[in-house]
Amino acid sequence: MSAHQNLRILFADDEKSLQEFMRSELPRLGHEVTVCADGRAAVKALEKNFFDAAILDLRMPGLTGIEVLGQLKQIAPETEAVVMTGHASMETAIEAVRLGAFDYITKPCKLTEIEAVLNKVAEKRDLKHKNLALQSRVQAAEGPSVLVGDSAAMKGVHRLIGTVAPTESTVLILGETGTGKELAARTLYQQSKRKDMPFVPVNCGALSENLVESELFGHRKGSFTSADRDHKGLFEVANGGTLFLDEVGELNKNIQVKLLRFLESGEIRRVGETEPFRTDVRILCATNCDLRTMIREDQFREDLYFRINTFEIRLPPLRERRADIPDLARHLLARAARRPVDQVANLLTPEAVDALLEHDWPGNVRELLNVMEHAYIIAGGKTITPEDLPHHLRGGAGPATLPLKHPLESSLQAGDARSRWITSSASWTSTAATSPPPPPSSASSSRPSIIS
Numbered sequence: 319m320s321a322h323q324n325l326r327i328l329f330a331d332d333e334k335s336l337q338e339f340m341r342s343e344l345p346r347l348g349h350e351v352t353v354c355a356d357g358r359a360a361v362k363a364l365e366k367n368f369f370d371a372a373i374l375d376l377r378m379p380g381l382t383g384i385e386v387l388g389q390l391k392q393i394a395p396e397t398e399a400v401v402m403t404g405h406a407s408m409e410t411a412i413e414a415v416r417l418g419a420f421d422y423i424t425k426p427c428k429l430t431e432i433e434a435v436l437n438k439v440a441e442k443r444d445l446k447h448k449n450l451a452l453q454s455r456v457q458a459a460e461g462p463s464v465l466v467g468d469s470a471a472m473k474g475v476h477r478l479i480g481t482v483a484p485t486e487s488t489v490l491i492l493g494e495t496g497t498g499k500e501l502a503a504r505t506l507y508q509q510s511k512r513k514d515m516p517f518v519p520v521n522c523g524a525l526s527e528n529l530v531e532s533e534l535f536g537h538r539k540g541s542f543t544s545a546d547r548d549h550k551g552l553f554e555v556a557n558g559g560t561l562f563l564d565e566v567g568e569l570n571k572n573i574q575v576k577l578l579r580f581l582e583s584g585e586i587r588r589v590g591e592t593e594p595f596r597t598d599v600r601i602l603c604a605t606n607c608d609l610r611t612m613i614r615e616d617q618f619r620e621d622l623y624f625r626i627n628t629f630e631i632r633l634p635p636l637r638e639r640r641a642d643i644p645d646l647a648r649h650l651l652a653r654a655a656r657r658p659v660d661q662v663a664n665l666l667t668p669e670a671v672d673a674l675l676e677h678d679w680p681g682n683v684r685e686l687l688n689v690m691e692h693a694y695i696i697a698g699g700k701t702i703t704p705e706d707l708p709h710h711l712r713g714g715a716g717p718a719t720l721p722l723k724h725p726l727e728s729s730l731q732a733g734d735a736r737s738r739w740i741t742s743s744a745s746w747t748s749t750a751a752t753s754p755p756p757p758p759s760s761a762s763s764s765r766p767s768i769i770s
């Protein structure tokens with residue numbers, strides 16, 4: 319998150335005393351260091367592992383610093399090279415910068431100087447990540463990321479998000495399809511200390527079985543047939559930020575082990591690399607699967623479940639928070655119309671709101687979004703009546719679940735009044751005529767379960 323995050327550093331110099339100095343001082347500054355005594359060993363190390371920075375002496379046995387720099391540009395172009403030089407070879411140092419070195423340091427090296435250069439490397443890396451964060455925010459901007467709803471159940475969800483967001487805790491978000499799990503994850507991230515760093519969403523179910531490990535953890539060039547270049551995994555892309563593992567139940571057992579290892583040690587290993595390395599990522603997970611059943615059926619690791627479930631947020635289905643429907647409908651209508659909510663709110667007639675309240679919403683908020691898009695188009699941007707809703711939402715559909723008309727209905731004007739009334743009268747639902755009131759879906763169902 320800060321520019322002082324640990325870097326993975328390769329240090330190459332034949333001078334023993336300097337090697338010892340770096341071995342002890344760089345870790346003290348919070349970095350990981352690999353020391354090499356000559357140019358060839360440095361190239362080998364660059365081939366095997368990823369480094370954020372390579373500090374290269376210009377005069378080394380085997381290959382010179384300039385030669386190593388040339389190879390680095392080929393095999394590890396994302397590694398920032400810093401060359402070290404005596405006063406006598408300043409021209410070579412300048413040549414190195416012209417060839418793409420990030421900076422140079424003059425010998426004898428002072429720790430403060432090294433620290434300053436490394437801070438610049440970290441800042442550059444952070445800037446890259448911030449850029450990514452910005453991009454992901456732009457991509458997400460097609461829908462306003464406001465988690466709408468102030469029913470008792472959603473108040474509980476907002477409270478939980480507010481509590482866990484500023485921590486570093488792993489969070490598991492549960493809920494039926496379309497209930498807003500991804501939106502809840504984004505909301506949590508936006509309230510977290512990592513909000514200026516990347517938010518990287520991954521749909522685990524969409525990753526191909528063969529490539530899932532390399533997609534998540536990255537790979538080294540040549541580690542398998544089609545690996546023709548180094549590849550950064552999503553854990554690295556998200557470094558300093560947040561990785562959202564959507565449909566986490568879809569990860570295979572092999573990847574589950576690797577995810578568990580990361581959660582326990584903070585380390586990952588690229589495919590084809592020998593050394594693991596640390597990465598600073600907060601994990602948020604979501605699923606609509608029943609992970610406990612999957613554990614019983616030996617499809618999900620119990621130890622991983624306990625790790626990701628440190629804090630649990632359960633998004634209630636829409637049918638259990640009908641009080642949110644009018645507000646959500648207006649919000650989603652505004653989204654369909656690409657206009658502010660207050661400009662579209664009165665387009666929704668009370669009769670249309672009634673029809674929405676009577677539906678059971680198996681597809682939850684996503685289904686409501688589709689319905690509002692449909693209605694907006696059918697109504698041609700004008701007032702929406704029940705006739706503009708999809709057929710299955712109009713009066714004729716599912717008579718068994720039609721509600722008793724509420725006595726106050728005629729006096730209710732717009733949806734606002736209706737939503738206020740329903741909020742204060744929790745026992746009335748669309749199925750009130752035929753079934754008992756639904757179980758209360760309050761904060762108690764989304765209570766955090768602190769396990770470790």
Ligand SMILES: Nc1ncnc2c1ncn2[C@@H]1O[C@H](COP(=O)(O)OP(=O)(O)OP(=O)(O)O)[C@@H](O)[C@H]1O
Nearest residue numbers: 461464465466494495496497498499500501683684
């Ligand atoms: N409370 C809410 N307020 C506003 N929009 C919402 C809300 N909940 C969901 N949405 C919208 O509904 C759609 C579906 O939400 P989202 O993708 O977060 O659901 P999900 O639970 O992740 O679904 P799935 O299980 O299918 O992946 C999105 O377009 C989202 O912006």
Ligand SMILES: [Mg+2]
Nearest residue numbers: 499500564604
């Ligand atoms: Mg989702």
